[in-house]
Amino acid sequence: MRLYMDSAKCSGCNACRVACSLNLFCENNPKKAAIVIGPHFPAPGVYEVKVCTQCGDCAAVCPTEAIKLNDKGVYYVDFAECNLCEACVPECPEGVMFVRNELANTAWKCDLCGDCVSVCGTSALWIAEKEPVAA
Amino acid sequence: MKKKNRITTKATLRPSGALKSYISGKTEITVEAGHTVRETLSALNIPPEVVALVVVNPRTTGVNEEQQSKDYVIQEGDVVRVLAVIGGG
Amino acid sequence: MNGYGGQILHVNLTTGKITKEPTPPDVVRDFIGGRGFGAYFLFKEVPTNADPLGPANKLIISSGPFSGLMIPGAGKCDFTTKSPLTGGYASASMGGHFTAEIKYAGLDSIILEGISPRPVYLFIDDDKVELRDAADLWGKGTIVVEKHFKEKLGEEFQVAVIGPGGENGVSYACINHDFGRQAGRGGVGTVMGVKKVKAVVVHGTKSIPVADMEGYRKAGMALYKACKDAEGLKDWTRYGTTIVTSWCDEVGALPTRNFSAGSFEGGKGLYGQTMREKIVITDKGCFGCPSPCGKYSRSKKYNIHVEGPEYETIGLMGSNLGIDDIEAVAQANLLCDDLGIDTISTGNAIGWAMECYEKGILTKKDTDGLELKFGNVEATFKLIEKIARREGFGALLAEGVKRASKKIGKGSEKFAIQVKGMEQSAYATHNATAMLLAYMTCDVGAHHNRSWAITYDLQVGRDKVVPEKVARVIWLQNFRPMFDVLGGCRLQWVELGIDRDLYCPALEAITGVQRSWEDLEKVGARIWNLTRMYWGRENEGFGRQWDMPSPRFYEEAPTTGATKGQITKFEDVHKLLDMYYEQRGWTSEGIPTAATLEQLGLAELVA
Numbered sequence: 001m002r003l004y005m006d007s008a009k010c011s012g013c014n015a016c017r018v019a020c021s022l023n024l025f026c027e028n029n030p031k032k033a034a035i036v037i038g039p040h041f042p043a044p045g046v047y048e049v050k051v052c053t054q055c056g057d058c059a060a061v062c063p064t065e066a067i068k069l070n071d072k073g074v075y076y077v078d079f080a081e082c083n084l085c086e087a088c089v090p091e092c093p094e095g096v097m098f099v100r101n102e103l104a105n106t107a108w109k110c111d112l113c114g115d116c117v118s119v120c121g122t123s124a125l126w127i128a129e130k131e132p133v134a135a
Numbered sequence: 136m137k138k139k140n141r142i143t144t145k146a147t148l149r150p151s152g153a154l155k156s157y158i159s160g161k162t163e164i165t166v167e168a169g170h171t172v173r174e175t176l177s178a179l180n181i182p183p184e185v186v187a188l189v190v191v192n193p194r195t196t197g198v199n200e201e202q203q204s205k206d207y208v209i210q211e212g213d214v215v216r217v218l219a220v221i222g223g224g
Numbered sequence: 225m226n227g228y229g230g231q232i233l234h235v236n237l238t239t240g241k242i243t244k245e246p247t248p249p250d251v252v253r254d255f256i257g258g259r260g261f262g263a264y265f266l267f268k269e270v271p272t273n274a275d276p277l278g279p280a281n282k283l284i285i286s287s288g289p290f291s292g293l294m295i296p297g298a299g300k301c302d303f304t305t306k307s308p309l310t311g312g313y314a315s316a317s318m319g320g321h322f323t324a325e326i327k328y329a330g331l332d333s334i335i336l337e338g339i340s341p342r343p344v345y346l347f348i349d350d351d352k353v354e355l356r357d358a359a360d361l362w363g364k365g366t367i368v369v370e371k372h373f374k375e376k377l378g379e380e381f382q383v384a385v386i387g388p389g390g391e392n393g394v395s396y397a398c399i400n401h402d403f404g405r406q407a408g409r410g411g412v413g414t415v416m417g418v419k420k421v422k423a424v425v426v427h428g429t430k431s432i433p434v435a436d437m438e439g440y441r442k443a444g445m446a447l448y449k450a451c452k453d454a455e456g457l458k459d460w461t462r463y464g465t466t467i468v469t470s471w472c473d474e475v476g477a478l479p480t481r482n483f484s485a486g487s488f489e490g491g492k493g494l495y496g497q498t499m500r501e502k503i504v505i506t507d508k509g510c511f512g513c514p515s516p517c518g519k520y521s522r523s524k525k526y527n528i529h530v531e532g533p534e535y536e537t538i539g540l541m542g543s544n545l546g547i548d549d550i551e552a553v554a555q556a557n558l559l560c561d562d563l564g565i566d567t568i569s570t571g572n573a574i575g576w577a578m579e580c581y582e583k584g585i586l587t588k589k590d591t592d593g594l595e596l597k598f599g600n601v602e603a604t605f606k607l608i609e610k611i612a613r614r615e616g617f618g619a620l621l622a623e624g625v626k627r628a629s630k631k632i633g634k635g636s637e638k639f640a641i642q643v644k645g646m647e648q649s650a651y652a653t654h655n656a657t658a659m660l661l662a663y664m665t666c667d668v669g670a671h672h673n674r675s676w677a678i679t680y681d682l683q684v685g686r687d688k689v690v691p692e693k694v695a696r697v698i699w700l701q702n703f704r705p706m707f708d709v710l711g712g713c714r715l716q717w718v719e720l721g722i723d724r725d726l727y728c729p730a731l732e733a734i735t736g737v738q739r740s741w742e743d744l745e746k747v748g749a750r751i752w753n754l755t756r757m758y759w760g761r762e763n764e765g766f767g768r769q770w771d772m773p774s775p776r777f778y779e780e781a782p783t784t785g786a787t788k789g790q791i792t793k794f795e796d797v798h799k800l801l802d803m804y805y806e807q808r809g810w811t812s813e814g815i816p817t818a819a820t821l822e823q824l825g826l827a828e829l830v831a
Contacts (some may be wrong), residue, residue: 121514
């Protein structure tokens with residue numbers, strides 16, 4: 001399973017990011033969310049959404065094995081094991097691995113909790129089976 | 136053998152929200168095609184003035200819903216949604 | 225403090241002194257936040273008879289307890305000041321993401337006082353607060369300046385910026401944000417401009433505390449579920465406020481040619497469906513909003529991007545000016561946004577000017593050669609520029625229709641469509657007495673957002689003048705603005721029809737204080753009476769005459785459209801006010817009685 005997005009439906013409201021920070025950190029602080037909403041204004045006038053596709057590239061490079069696979073087949077960060085080396089950040093093809101020392105002393109990523117989907121009023125986000133990557 | 140009555144064709148009206156109270160709380164009602172939305176609403180004692188939006192999903196073309204005016208003549212198989220003016224700006 | 229940023233930021237622009245105080249718990253208790261803070265600080269801290277354009281006036285910018293949290297529509301910011309347009313209370317509500325960022329920076333209100341000796345912008349980055357030089361930005365449009373800040377400081381910074389309109393002192397200059405949201409009405413941008421503040425930019429990384437984390441997350445999710453389950457969500461999102469354009473035309477509420485009628489023969493060119501097909505590209509929303517009303521658009525005809533136009537702008541810049549082309553309205557919208565002037569007041573003022581021109585009260589000699597006939601799109605664009613720069617004929621209109629019509633005279637005052645000096649917004653009220661009363665008694669002047677009562681008029685009977693209508697207007701006035709107080713948006717309740725009782729557990733879990741809607745409406749009544757007292761304090765002889773509507777609505781029945789031949793009776797205007805004052809607990813001149821003030825806990829504050 002993984003999160004999917006349709007940027008064309010995104011309104012830039014950031015409800016997903018508040019829900020996300022609440023799930024990961026129990027805090028109201030969307031800067032600590034694991035989803036990216038990129039506004040392109042005044043032109044072309046659209047939002048560009050980036051989500052974790054559960055590709056596992058981050059886990060493959062983590063030297064402390066802090067990025068683990070849970071029993072639902074979802075990659076997540078074990079905060080206790082992360083040493084902030086930032087090896088994962090450039091590996092992520094979507095730019096949704098996060099390290100911000102001023103905000104948290106761990107890397108963080110999407111753990112597919114689904115709260116973002118629950119609060120997205122335009123149905124721009126949904127969770128479904130991983131599709132095989134096209135050749 | 137009874138012949139089917141082909142003269143009167145049918146469509147569906149779906150009043151939204153508070154408008155359902157005008158059709159005893161049901162979610163939809165079968166109406167005669169060939170009348171305007173305005174006439175159809177009046178026949179059901181729904182004051183056309185309290186309807187803000189008319190959205191028609193035409194069976195014939197199968198394309199997405201389109202907003203129509205209350206002068207739109209309902210066609211056979213149309214599903215006509217009518218929304219009340221709740222609030223405004 | 226749970227649910228709050230925790231501090232009030234005071235900026236003295238004359239001295240450059242910047243201080244903070246903890247957000248006072250008693251003000252939170254009695255006024256809650258947002259617009260409530262604005263009303264309180266205006267009354268308490270701005271001295272009586274302060275010049276709106278002078279150093280003693282303050283611009284009070286406030287978020288509320290919902291702002292920045294996981295609550296539908298948690299994105300509204302209040303801007304309160306003494307109005308340079310009306311001389312009374314001004315409060316404008318701005319959507320977008322600014323209000324959330326204020327809270328993440330640990331603030332609840334930002335209060336600007338004094339006048340800076342040179343153009344500055346206020347820079348807030350968590351605890352770092354500075355006044356920075358804005359000489360390079362002064363004179364520039366709001367769009368390019370916001371873009372500049374986003375590129376220079378980072379996308380996470382939220383920007384509130386004025387344009388040339390505010391800099392030049394147009395009486396109804398606005399404040400812009402997020403490439404399309406405004407604090408529009410009453411000249412809040414004028415005050416920011418006279419204080420020489422080009423922009424406020426804010427960034428914060430703090431988390432907002434709540435009293436009961438689990439209860440808040442549950443209540444927030446319940447609110448989002450209600451919104452997502454709402455039957456009208458898809459339609460509302462598709463059209464936003466343009467959902468009512470065709471309906472207003474049909475029922476005679478669409479202002480046409482300076483409110484001379486309520487239906488427009490060219491209306492179809494402005495309807496929501498037409499706009500969606502021609503120009504809309506993105507449904508753009510404020511912070512936390514599941515039902516984005518913003519219709520971000522691209523007009524190929526004028527080669528522009530603009531957020532909007534929304535219904536008010538469509539009414540006042542379209543049908544009110546006899547213009548039937550939605551793309552022309554979009555261009556007019558962008559000009560106003562970029563120059564930083566309120567589209568409602570601007571459209572209303574131009575409509576008045578066009579009627580003057582058509583009647584021969586003004587000629588080309590007066591209008592710098594502009595042919596101000598209804599429908600003249602190019603003249604409209606040129607006039608917007610002149611107003612924003614207060615150049616030539618634009619300078620007259622920049623004063624607002626009340627002052628402009630007083631200067632011109634020749635009967636033009638009778639068709640200056642305003643109340644208390646504020647231009648009426650986009651509902652024609654020839655025969656809709658609840659809505660007319662709403663405009664007459666709105667606390668900032670003729671604005672619709674406190675009490676939108678037209679559907680009630682249609683349900684009960686348009687011309688009926690009955691206590692129930694008055695009660696309805698009062699209830700809406702006590703209730704709807706509470707969303708502004710909470711720092712959130714009313715449109716989820718208004719347009720999606722979600723159960724308002726869902727908000728109470730959320731508010732309690734966030735703040736730790738239980739408040740029912742009855743409690744909240746009492747706060748609403750308290751604020752309403754306080755700002756009424758403010759009008760009286762600042763305007764000698766304030767009373768019933770100030771609540772009178774434009775004579776157009778009791779003297780000139782439309783000759784076309786849905787309300788053809790319909791008009792309100794003059795004696796009903798007074799009858800409405802009689803009932804309103806009585807139900808409000810005010811004197812026959814419309815002044816809150818001592819008993820009413822006592823009952824609302826205001827006796828000490830207004831003494």
